[in-house]
Amino acid sequence: MRVYDIIEAKKRRRELTDAEIGFFVKKVADGSATEGQIAAFCMAVLLNGMTKREAVSLTLAMADSGKKTPRPPADGIFADKHSTGGVSDSTTLVLVPVLASLGVKCAKYSGRGLGHTGGTLDKLESFRGLTTALSPQEFAGQAVKIGAVIAGQTEETVPADKRMYAVRDLTATVDSIPLIASSVMSKKLASFSDVILLDVKYGDGAFMRTASEAEKLASLMVGIGSAAGRKTCAAVTRMDSPLGDAIGCNAEVREAVGVLQGKISNDLSALSFYHCEKILEQAEGIAEEEAKRRVKEAVASGRALDKLAEMVGAQGGDPRDVYEAEKTLPLAKNERRIEAKKDGYLKISALALGRACLEMGGGREKAGAQIDHEAAILLGKRAGEFVRRGETLATLYYNDKEGDAYALAESAFSLSDKRIRLRPLVHSFTAGR
Ligand code: URA
Numbered sequence: 001m002r003v004y005d006i007i008e009a010k011k012r013r014r015e016l017t018d019a020e021i022g023f024f025v026k027k028v029a030d031g032s033a034t035e036g037q038i039a040a041f042c043m044a045v046l047l048n049g050m051t052k053r054e055a056v057s058l059t060l061a062m063a064d065s066g067k068k069t070p071r072p073p074a075d076g077i078f079a080d081k082h083s084t085g086g087v088s089d090s091t092t093l094v095l096v097p098v099l100a101s102l103g104v105k106c107a108k109y110s111g112r113g114l115g116h117t118g119g120t121l122d123k124l125e126s127f128r129g130l131t132t133a134l135s136p137q138e139f140a141g142q143a144v145k146i147g148a149v150i151a152g153q154t155e156e157t158v159p160a161d162k163r164m165y166a167v168r169d170l171t172a173t174v175d176s177i178p179l180i181a182s183s184v185m186s187k188k189l190a191s192f193s194d195v196i197l198l199d200v201k202y203g204d205g206a207f208m209r210t211a212s213e214a215e216k217l218a219s220l221m222v223g224i225g226s227a228a229g230r231k232t233c234a235a236v237t238r239m240d241s242p243l244g245d246a247i248g249c250n251a252e253v254r255e256a257v258g259v260l261q262g263k264i265s266n267d268l269s270a271l272s273f274y275h276c277e278k279i280l281e282q283a284e285g286i287a288e289e290e291a292k293r294r295v296k297e298a299v300a301s302g303r304a305l306d307k308l309a310e311m312v313g314a315q316g317g318d319p320r321d322v323y324e325a326e327k328t329l330p331l332a333k334n335e336r337r338i339e340a341k342k343d344g345y346l347k348i349s350a351l352a353l354g355r356a357c358l359e360m361g362g363g364r365e366k367a368g369a370q371i372d373h374e375a376a377i378l379l380g381k382r383a384g385e386f387v388r389r390g391e392t393l394a395t396l397y398y399n400d401k402e403g404d405a406y407a408l409a410e411s412a413f414s415l416s417d418k419r420i421r422l423r424p425l426v427h428s429f430t431a432g433r
Helices: 003-011 018-029 035-048 052-063 091-101 120-124 136-145 159-170 177-189 211-227 249-260 267-284 288-300 303-314 350-359 405-411
Strands: 078-083 105-110 148-152 195-202 231-238 334-339 344-348 376-379 392-398 413-416 426-431
Touching: 003 018, 003 035, 018 035, 018 052, 018 159, 035 159, 035 177, 052 159, 052 177, 052 211, 078 091, 078 177, 078 267, 091 105, 091 120, 091 148, 091 249, 091 267, 091 288, 091 303, 105 120, 105 136, 120 148, 120 249, 136 148, 136 303, 148 303, 159 177, 177 211, 195 211, 195 267, 211 231, 211 426, 231 267, 249 267, 249 303, 249 376, 267 288, 267 426, 288 303, 334 405, 350 376, 350 405, 392 405, 405 413
Parallel strands: 078 105, 078 195, 105 148, 195 231
Antiparallel strands: 231 426, 334 392, 344 413, 376 392
């Protein structure tokens, strides 16, 4: 068998066998397939697609390409959640402690922010002293002991995806549904969760621009998870305006704490609680109303917030910082306000605000770059609201880097004389068998 022939077959639209896919992935992981060959394979898949069987096969081979985190011998259900990325999306920081406080253990491998989208690991590292670099044993141990853990996958996890993603990023082959699905799901399957919820975003701040594309991706990922024996479900959700009212690491952690304290009610709290309810329904087989009641109780009792503090403490942070987030997670020293230039109904672009935060150092252009946790944008108004001339739309917080942030952020807002009909936050939900 040769890598060349596998590329040739995909180029000519022949369905690849499991053996061919396994061979290709092995050659990617051991470094013997060249970058040129990986690029050609990815472009052939992008142009010609894959059958569901091929996508399952690619995912399983990728998941097996490195070290997996084995399921610890513990009773109960382990849950995981993945978002395809957005702006002001700190649902994980709400969901993990809520579910853990309700007895569903959350073992979540997360990623770092790249481009205009934020990353959970960066946000969590806003807590002084907290580490997200845990060994698989520490990760599984914490999942069993306190039911809540969020960490980064190690270098040895799914090495085939690391090489393929780096090539895709340079060769305009990221936006292929089977390649995204296999990349995301291989990382989920390399860990041990029994229930997986996928939040597939669509809109101007997301990978998938339309709901129908997002549904295709959601359906393929649910199919892959189910074929691998995991209870998998997916929600297709709107990402054209920011989910919460804060953008930037410290600001988003403060907002997530506010949601856990029951002080904030917005799309972030609504979507976080929705995901919690769906995972509870899948994990415990309970009805929607009962799931809603339990989630409400977890927040109202303060148990969810206490669980976040316990998790922060277990990962080397100071649990007291959670209760004093406003003090311990400062915003940058310089402030600039954006105000409405006329009356009207407000439209907000998530993409432009994500880019503005990136410009202030609050995000990273290249993997591995440092970020400024204090850079932030706080929204004064929400998408769809009617605003009056002179009212504050947003405030920018920056330290030494402002760059084009102000102009970019200003371009994110437009005001219309006509009422704006927001699309529903959750477009659709699919659960596998
Ligand atoms: N996120 C991933 O992990 N992989 C992709 O291919 C796209 C987004």
